[in-house]
Amino acid sequence: METHxxxxxxxxxxxxxxxxxxxxxxxxxxxxxxxxxxxxxKGSWTxxxxxxxxxxxxxxxxxxxxxxxxxxxxxLEEDRRLALEGxxxxxxxxxxxxxxxxxxxxxxxxxxxxxxxxxxxxxALAKRRKExxxxxxxxxxxxxxxxxxxxxxxxxxIKHPLQAGIKAQRGIEF
Amino acid sequence: METHxxxxxxxxxxxxxxxxxxxxxxxxxxxxxxxxxxxxxKGSWTxxxxxxxxxxxxxxxxxxxxxxxxxxxxxLEEDRRLALEGxxxxxxxxxxxxxxxxxxxxxxxxxxxxxxxxxxxxxALAKRRKExxxxxxxxxxxxxxxxxxxxxxxxxxIKHPLQAGIKAQRGIEF
Numbered sequence: 218m219e220t221h222x223x224x225x226x227x228x229x230x231x232x233x234x235x236x237x238x239x240x241x242x243x244x245x246x247x248x249x250x251x252x253x254x255x256x257x258x259k260g261s262w263t264x265x266x267x268x269x270x271x272x273x274x275x276x277x278x279x280x281x282x283x284x285x286x287x288x289x290x291x292x293l294e295e296d297r298r299l300a301l302e303g304x305x306x307x308x309x310x311x312x313x314x315x316x317x318x319x320x321x322x323x324x325x326x327x328x329x330x331x332x333x334x335x336x337x338x339x340x341a342l343a344k345r346r347k348e349x350x351x352x353x354x355x356x357x358x359x360x361x362x363x364x365x366x367x368x369x370x371x372x373x374x375i376k377h378p379l380q381a382g383i384k385a386q387r388g389i390e391f
Numbered sequence: 392m393e394t395h396x397x398x399x400x401x402x403x404x405x406x407x408x409x410x411x412x413x414x415x416x417x418x419x420x421x422x423x424x425x426x427x428x429x430x431x432x433k434g435s436w437t438x439x440x441x442x443x444x445x446x447x448x449x450x451x452x453x454x455x456x457x458x459x460x461x462x463x464x465x466x467l468e469e470d471r472r473l474a475l476e477g478x479x480x481x482x483x484x485x486x487x488x489x490x491x492x493x494x495x496x497x498x499x500x501x502x503x504x505x506x507x508x509x510x511x512x513x514x515a516l517a518k519r520r521k522e523x524x525x526x527x528x529x530x531x532x533x534x535x536x537x538x539x540x541x542x543x544x545x546x547x548x549i550k551h552p553l554q555a556g557i558k559a560q561r562g563i564e565f
Binding site: 220221227232233234239240264266268269271272273318350366367368369370372375376377384386387389 | 394395397399401403405406407408409410411412413414415417418419420421422423424438439440441442443444445446447491492524537540541542543544545546547548549550551552557558560561562563565
């Protein structure tokens, strides 16, 4: 079996980006392969996801980095520091050789809001170990990231229940 | 907590439809809620998914129905019989009150290829228990299904590694 590490991006405004990344983590874990998830928006993963992963603690490592819910704070310096801290961890995980798959959840926001230098990130991604699979999720994936990726799916919202005034549902939305 | 059973559709030609459904199953299971997955294309789920679910055997039931890989066989009568068998099981699962979430994986093909009557299916979906969440995945979701759904995400393939001649990867594609 030829291993070719893929750079995969789930972007767009629709539901299913992080959910697909979670499904992919589970699929790898099903093979007994190790996965590292770095969550770049604190609080975006809630009880259901975290408990789901807990049963795979032997296969899946989860790191919660960054700020709560948004990167648009008043303290740009602190934001940049946290972004860099998360990115450095991501690089360590990719370099370690421990993980079949590294998931950078909601990472696109850091690029979109220029918390990190896009070129530097793309160069590091391009230089990663050749068998290292990486999934990046989040809206507003920069064009250069799409260009660099092997697989890109745009999750497009055709309909969303919150538009119809329906409350978020346990086990579905969170 | 108000429970409003959602009808959710993951459609489009991109990767991530079944993966998102699997992630959603895991999220529900993380809450300790029961999930039933009915897989309408035999063989479409492979080792990774099936093993991932096995560790949640207390929360997730998986039924493999239908034919292998395609519904476009030479024996239309047999196809229709298998489609109806799967659909009857789906109705039983929705009526049972056992499951927080019922996933009809690759179900859209049965509607698209007219193995089942669309109106009959939509009426049964509309009459389901009011707290029953349902996820339907697959390409070619009929307009009337999109119309009936609460949440629809179209997974659009922007890029796919098979286009670039890269082989399917263990833990990623299967």
